[in-house]
Amino acid sequence: MIKAKGLSKSFMQAVKEPGLKGAVKHLFLPRHIEKVAVKPLDLRIEAGETVAYVGPNGAGKSTTIKMLTGILMPSSGSISVNGINPYRKRMENAAQIGAVFGQRTQLWWDIPIAESFSLLKDIYQIPDALYRKNMDLFTEMLGMSEFIHLSARKLSLGQRMRADLAAALLHNPPILYLDEPTIGLDVSVKEKIRGFIKQINQEQQTTVMLTTHDLGDIEDLCKRLVIIDHGAIIYDGTLSEVKARFAKNRVIFFQVRSPMPELYELLEQSPGLKLTQQSSQEFSVTFDRYEYTASEVVSRVMKHGEVLDFRMEDTHIEQVIKAVYDGHLDLNEHRGARGQEPNDDSSRA
Ligand SMILES: Nc1ncnc2c1ncn2[C@@H]1O[C@H](COP(=O)(O)OP(=O)(O)O)[C@@H](O)[C@H]1O
Ligand SMILES: [Mg+2]
Structure with a gap:
């Protein structure tokens, strides 16, 4: 058109x-x-x-x-x-x-x-x-x-x-x-x-x-x-x-029964995981989806304490687009020549 x-x-x-x-x-x-x-x-x-x-x-x-x-x-x-x-x-x-x-x-x-x-x-x-x-x-x-x-x-x-x-x-x-x-x-x-x-x-x-x-x-x-x-x-x-391609980071929020001092041990054993503590019994773990799966992260945390609840935060489009603007995401990393792929007529019939 x-x-x-x-x-x-x-x-x-x-x-x-x-x-x-x-x-x-x-x-x-x-x-x-x-x-x-x-x-x-x-x-x-x-x-x-x-x-x-x-x-x-x-x-x-x-x-x-x-x-x-x-x-x-x-x-x-x-x-x-x-x-x-x-x-x-x-x-x-x-x-x-x-x-x-x-x-x-x-x-x-x-x-x-x-x-x-x-x-x-x-x-x-x-x-x-x-x-x-x-x-x-x-x-x-x-x-x-x-x-x-x-x-x-x-x-x-x-x-x-x-x-x-x-x-x-x-x-x-x-x-x-x-x-x-x-x-x-x-x-x-x-x-x-x-x-x-x-x-x-x-x-x-x-x-x-x-x-x-x-x-x-x-x-x-x-x-x-x-x-x-x-x-x-x-x-x-x-x-x-x-x-999916550019939202590398995922976040899982955990609620645990009692404070978990062993968490720091967990982080030492799992390079790349980032911990943000909300309270003594609530925290979130940020991870790279290409390095860990969500279930891996959950099971690692569960080894160290009793998890009452957890939920996964979906990536907001705001964060993705901001990362694109800011140049934090290399868009060419995942594709061939810049912009070629989606402009290819065969991919959009
Ligand atoms: N009539 C014009 N004369 C001179 N420069 C212009 C004119 N219209 C737009 N520009 C410049 O072209 C660039 C793109 O503007 P624009 O298309 O309005 O951007 P956007 O809509 O994405 O905010 C800007 O740097 C703007 O200053
Ligand atoms: Mg405008």
């Missing part, structure tokens, strides 16, 4: 010295440096996929989305979205995509939301029946009836985001781009929005690409995760794979 090859974007950034003197100097002798926002990247997204596009601030996520939606012209490379070059054929492209940018609204600021929707109906030439069907469905699912008569200006952020999402999908586009759709929203609105996106994806096979800082969005919505850092894709694969 979405194919990008060698896609890159550089901006010319003005270099200005501070103060009036700098401003005057810049006027006569403007200096610019080239800022590479997105390095040449390949990306392929199949119809019906939900892909999370994740990375730290300034990584190049929004720039990529803007090129894919046709808002920005790429510096190099090619894009084909459902067979259309989004920048050259902006009108045709607009008919097949919906886009929500969390930081901005596409609704008219001063007219009631309901009026904005009816303007969009005309712009996109949405047939009456489809329009009515979608309006009913979206109003119900996103709980819009309480604010549909208000202007965008008067909406809370959560209401505005729901209205924007509905606006983006009124014409049933096969592709939906979302740039930080849940930013700044409270949990209940986030859940509404996620449920809605999930349902649209399942019922209409809408292809969804979303950027987010919210790891709950990823866990809830996306099977595939693409991580970008400094303008380059550093991971492209499934969420479960990144968790």
Whole structure:
């Protein structure tokens, strides 16, 4: 559905010295440096996929989305979205995509939301029946009836985001781009929005690409995760794979009947195990899943005292992604050439 090859974007950034003197100097002798926002990247997204596009601030996520939606012209490379070059054929492209940018609204600021929707109906030439069907469905699912008569200006952020999402999908586009759709929203609105996106994806096979800082969005919505850092894709694969491969450390929490002074002996005999004591009868053991199995760790602890209870903590995606950003995990360690494996067409039929 979405194919990008060698896609890159550089901006010319003005270099200005501070103060009036700098401003005057810049006027006569403007200096610019080239800022590479997105390095040449390949990306392929199949119809019906939900892909999370994740990375730290300034990584190049929004720039990529803007090129894919046709808002920005790429510096190099090619894009084909459902067979259309989004920048050259902006009108045709607009008919097949919906886009929500969390930081901005596409609704008219001063007219009631309901009026904005009816303007969009005309712009996109949405047939009456489809329009009515979608309006009913979206109003119900996103709980819009309480604010549909208000202007965008008067909406809370959560209401505005729901209205924007509905606006983006009124014409049933096969592709939906979302740039930080849940930013700044409270949990209940986030859940509404996620449920809605999930349902649209399942019922209409809408292809969804979303950027987010919210790891709950990823866990809830996306099977595939693409991580970008400094303008380059550093991971492209499934969420479960990144968790399983890179979540090396596992933690088991123990509760024991009486304090266990022999624990330190255990640690001496088992290099690599790390102990964190919560109280005299509660502690956790951290271990590398490639060195020990969970049952090995449990049985070693049980040799030294009476275990009342233990539980395993699942790895949080937060920890994994943070480790990826921080460069603590060498993503190439486990795979061949960088990014080659998941981009291989045969692996994603
Ligand atoms: N219009 C622009 N002019 C100059 N630099 C820009 C422009 N838009 C983005 N950038 C720069 O490109 C980089 C990537 O930005 P962006 O794609 O917005 O990152 P993200 O969405 O991942 O936070 C940043 O360093 C940003 O400052
Ligand atoms: Mg951004």
